[in-house]
Amino acid sequence: MSKKIAVVGQGYVGLPLAIAAAESGFAVVGIDINEAQVATLNAGLSPVGDISDAEIAHAIARGTYRASSSFSDIEGCEITIICVPTPLDAEHAPDLGALESATRSVAAHLPPGSLLIVESTIAPGTTRGVVAPIIGTEKQIEIAYSPERIDPSNKQWNIRNTPKLVAGLTPAATERAVDFYSAFINRVDRGESVEVIEVAKLLENSFRLINISFINEIAIFCQRLGVDVRDVIKAASTKPYGFMPFFPSAGVGGHCIPVDPSYLSHKAHEIGAPSRFIDLANDVNRSMPAFFAGIAMGKLGALEGKRILVVGIAYKPGVSDMRESPAIDLIAELRSRGAAVSWHDTLVKEWAGESSTPLTSGYDLVIFANPHPGTDISLLGQTPVLDTRGGY
Numbered sequence: 120m121s122k123k124i125a126v127v128g129q130g131y132v133g134l135p136l137a138i139a140a141a142e143s144g145f146a147v148v149g150i151d152i153n154e155a156q157v158a159t160l161n162a163g164l165s166p167v168g169d170i171s172d173a174e175i176a177h178a179i180a181r182g183t184y185r186a187s188s189s190f191s192d193i194e195g196c197e198i199t200i201i202c203v204p205t206p207l208d209a210e211h212a213p214d215l216g217a218l219e220s221a222t223r224s225v226a227a228h229l230p231p232g233s234l235l236i237v238e239s240t241i242a243p244g245t246t247r248g249v250v251a252p253i254i255g256t257e258k259q260i261e262i263a264y265s266p267e268r269i270d271p272s273n274k275q276w277n278i279r280n281t282p283k284l285v286a287g288l289t290p291a292a293t294e295r296a297v298d299f300y301s302a303f304i305n306r307v308d309r310g311e312s313v314e315v316i317e318v319a320k321l322l323e324n325s326f327r328l329i330n331i332s333f334i335n336e337i338a339i340f341c342q343r344l345g346v347d348v349r350d351v352i353k354a355a356s357t358k359p360y361g362f363m364p365f366f367p368s369a370g371v372g373g374h375c376i377p378v379d380p381s382y383l384s385h386k387a388h389e390i391g392a393p394s395r396f397i398d399l400a401n402d403v404n405r406s407m408p409a410f411f412a413g414i415a416m417g418k419l420g421a422l423e424g425k426r427i428l429v430v431g432i433a434y435k436p437g438v439s440d441m442r443e444s445p446a447i448d449l450i451a452e453l454r455s456r457g458a459a460v461s462w463h464d465t466l467v468k469e470w471a472g473e474s475s476t477p478l479t480s481g482y483d484l485v486i487f488a489n490p491h492p493g494t495d496i497s498l499l500g501q502t503p504v505l506d507t508r509g510g511y
């Protein structure tokens with residue numbers, strides 16, 4: 120197979136997709152407006168934890184992958200997939216700026232009759248109501264939507280073995296997208312419509328947000344009651360049906376769980392439907408840093424001048440991604456109460472002009488936010504520990 124495809128946006132989602140397609144024999148050009156990122160990729164270096172330098176170098180050497188900042192490279196590609204960020208703006212409303220800009224950029228270069236697939240997470244109606252009008256009808260482009268489900272650092276579920284949802288604006292678009300993904304993904308499921316799977320993606324991540332916030336509220340309840348929430352979860356997990364364990368934390372982070380549900384609630388507001396669970400879940404999760412600062416005060420008294428080390432500041436273990444990490448608010452909360460806060464994170468290393476501090480004893484308190492696997496906590500000696508994952 121030597122079909123040419125373009126993947127627009129070479130980040131956490133677009134790069135693994137580009138490399139998986141390249142490995143299965145597609146000739147892939149990965150397009151990104153970040154020229155430094157393009158240069159890094161063409162030098163065979165990976166900016167994304169789940170893809171190794173060797174995988175990129177191998178695909179480049181085989182001639183099945185290269186990165187580019189030129190949208191004209193889309194000319195000659197049978198399929199173009201858009202994987203650009205869809206964040207929230209300052210008012211917590213969907214920011215479609217990157218998606219609209221990328222769609223305009225590709226529209227000028229899509230070959231007639233080619234297939235365009237959107238993978239970015241979007242609100243229902245966006246593929247049909249925003250993307251399709253920008254593309255227009257002149258070149259008879261087929262358009263499909265296929266939400267990405269990648270879970271960075273997950274060793275069990277990856278791009279190949281996580282079932283992929285696909286729906287096109289036409290049956291032909293659906294079938295062409297199914298054919299494409301079936302070349303390198305074990306199971307591809309057709310959705311009833313583009314709108315159905317746009318909502319399905321938001322449902323998946325809202326389900327997670329709401330359950331994480333619920334277990335965080337239960338964790339507060341358990342702390343007041345004097346039982347360890349981890350023991351409660353372990354006990355409840357013996358039920359073989361109707362229960363799914365979620366685990367407490369300092370809150371949610373990353374580009375998906377804190378963001379995608381707001382795409383749903385924003386749409387709900389637009390169409391006059393309720394979204395109270397999402398609003399409540401956001402309130403609970405955003406209150407967790409203050410809750411843990413309160414627990415720290417319970418252990419140390421006033422935090423003024425107290426030396427606190429926060430361990431694992433990325434949004435989850437095993438990644439270096441700081442986007443929306445709850446540790447940001449936790450550190451700010453502790454500092455606002457006068458604590459002298461340092462942090463340790465072997466994957467983040469540098470953040471906001473600060474550097475990771477070595478693990479040592481001598482702190483008044485250590486707070487585990489998201490320690491990475493392999494963190495040697497014996498280096499902390501007898502320092503008291505507050506673990507946001509339970510047992511406070």
Ligand SMILES: NC(=O)c1ccc[n+]([C@@H]2O[C@H](COP(=O)([O-])OP(=O)(O)OC[C@H]3O[C@@H](n4cnc5c(N)ncnc54)[C@H](O)[C@@H]3O)[C@@H](O)[C@H]2O)c1
Nearest residue numbers: 128129130131132151152153203204205217221239240267
């Ligand atoms: N990160 C995840 O775990 C994850 C999981 C599932 C779905 N998603 C969704 O996938 C989409 C992409 O997320 P991500 O985490 O890969 O983002 P990212 O920030 O890691 O990567 C996006 C890339 O797109 C590039 N870009 C921005 N605007 C562009 C434009 N106009 N043209 C070309 N390139 C452009 C950026 O330079 C960046 O390299 C989002 O909609 C996100 O919600 C993310």
